[in-house]
Amino acid sequence: MNAIEIKGLTFSYGNTPVLKGADLSVPKGRFAALIGANGAGKSTLIKMLLGELPLTGENGSIELMDQELKQFDGWSQVGYVPQNGMAGYKDFPASVEEIVKANLYSRIGLFRFGGKKEKELVHQALCQVGMEPFEKRLIGKLSGGQQQRVLLARALVNQPKLLILDEPTSGVDKENTEEFYRLIKKFNREDGVTVFMVTHDRNCLSELADDVWHLHNGTMIRVNFERKGECDGDI
Numbered sequence: 410m411n412a413i414e415i416k417g418l419t420f421s422y423g424n425t426p427v428l429k430g431a432d433l434s435v436p437k438g439r440f441a442a443l444i445g446a447n448g449a450g451k452s453t454l455i456k457m458l459l460g461e462l463p464l465t466g467e468n469g470s471i472e473l474m475d476q477e478l479k480q481f482d483g484w485s486q487v488g489y490v491p492q493n494g495m496a497g498y499k500d501f502p503a504s505v506e507e508i509v510k511a512n513l514y515s516r517i518g519l520f521r522f523g524g525k526k527e528k529e530l531v532h533q534a535l536c537q538v539g540m541e542p543f544e545k546r547l548i549g550k551l552s553g554g555q556q557q558r559v560l561l562a563r564a565l566v567n568q569p570k571l572l573i574l575d576e577p578t579s580g581v582d583k584e585n586t587e588e589f590y591r592l593i594k595k596f597n598r599e600d601g602v603t604v605f606m607v608t609h610d611r612n613c614l615s616e617l618a619d620d621v622w623h624l625h626n627g628t629m630i631r632v633n634f635e636r637k638g639e640c641d642g643d644i
């Protein structure tokens with residue numbers, strides 16, 4: 410059973426094709442990494458996966474958790490961590506707790522505050538990533554690495570079965586990057602969460618990923634780990 414199944418995916422911005430028939434599958438419980446040069450189309454593919462870019466019958470097909478994307482109704486099982494998610498929001502008027510709680514809106518309801526149960530879920534998610542001491546801190550007052558851990562907690566608060574991460578440690582220092590990797594590795598290996606991570610960090614691949622996919626010239630190549638030097642210089 411696959412958490413993600415992509416077949417023949419195509420996408421163009423205007424007349425410029427970016428994806429030209431990409432195939433990829435991520436079996437449930439695996440840790441898959443997606444690599445590729447700048448501008449290869451990795452974020453475009455993630456946006457299509459998340460339904461942020463249109464998918465018509467002519468664009469190929471995407472299934473999440475064995476369901477066609479168009480019919481997919483399990484979004485609470487999918488956690489997403491964007492690249493530099495809070496960068497540029499230095500004065501954003503929300504606390505760490507509020508940022509994480511915002512992802513519970515589907516169970517709380519819009520414009521409502523949530524009760525004791527939701528507060529506890531938020532606290533637990535922050536404990537999972539070691540950010541509970543910062544619960545009341547304004548998000549903009551944290552370091553980039555701390556902010557990314559808060560965004561990981563936000564993704565985890567719904568106890569997802571699939572985590573999608575788009576270059577989650579870009580701009581984060583070595584120590585915080587290592588801590589971030591330790592956390593996602595634990596969620597994958599110990600809690601069985603399927604992980605699909607876009608990265609430029611080649612050094613983490615052998616330690617973290619079961620499968621590595623290389624997006625190149627609009628199509629997907631599965632990288633053979635024994636021969637991973639093949640893509641050196643192109644990711």
Ligand SMILES: Nc1ncnc2c1ncn2[C@@H]1O[C@H](COP(=O)(O)OP(=O)(O)OP(=O)(O)O)[C@@H](O)[C@H]1O
Nearest residue numbers: 422423425427445446447448449450451452453454
């Ligand atoms: N909204 C847009 N309109 C037009 N072109 C776009 C748009 N978004 C991205 N592109 C172009 O599509 C191509 C793929 O971009 P994308 O952001 O998906 O690449 P990427 O692999 O994620 O790159 P990076 O590693 O630098 O983040 C690039 O050439 C980019 O300039």
